[in-house]
Amino acid sequence: MFKRENYNQSSREYAHSCRGNFKRKFDRFFSEGSPFGNGNSANIPVNIAENDEFYQVQVYAAGREKDQFQVNITDNILTIKGKETEPEPGIKYIYQEQQLGAFERAFHLQDEIIIENVHASFEDGVLTVILQKDPSKIKYPREVPVS
Template sequence: MRVDFSPLYRSTVGFDRLFSLMDTLGAGETSQPTYPPYNIERTAENAYRITMAVAGFGESELAIEVKENALTVKGEKVAPEGAAEFLYRGIAARSFERRFQLADHVVVQGARLENGLLHIELVREIPETLKSRRIPIAKASQSTPIEASPASPTIEAAPTVAAA
């Protein structure tokens, strides 16, 4: 039996997939919230973009918050006074809350709402102390020899007398 872990990967950004053979989780996709739909794309080596389809939501109805490596996007749709009575409502206008688990050192650079799509820009900023660096190896002629320190005084042994 194969297990699909892709629902776990869908809400994580910046993590490497170490176990690519584990693709499915027993519960399947139906247990995961599907509204609003979103894409996660890698735009550069250490840059990502989450794009969410939030048609009908204005900037004032959306909130983005980051706390302890968790990105939360909330949408609160408030019905206006005297709203029309819909005979059929195919455009979803319900409130939502979507969470994404961010990897260490992934920060939100910004967000913009454009044509009903919310774009959230992320970048992985690896601290200098965690980056690998190359150490040059000096040639033997470039190294400085260890200077000899003055020898410590030696104690001479007293002459021995031969027994007669």
């Protein structure tokens, strides 16, 4: 028989182990202890992609408007906050997976980011933050000849 309490417990354990693997995979982007947030962070999915020129952070926040977001960079920490969303009047949810509360996600950036060239846009429920890399600070792999 399905019991919500059992499902929630096992999903929390799984999410905890996934975050550890995720952090190790993106060590170049995150410092120790990041990402961090106010407890609702795990409910707001984030994808991070990288190419030679920039990092792309995508926050999936369907049902929100662009004026509900605040994106800041202070002391090499990218902070993305979302304000609480009000439910539609007259609707009483009997089951709800989408969190409408306020959230905060924060990521410690590497020094190779050009802070002055950070751009954010919101389209189709996805907030995208582009973090341009500084080519002068990128350490490219180098082959060492064997003698």
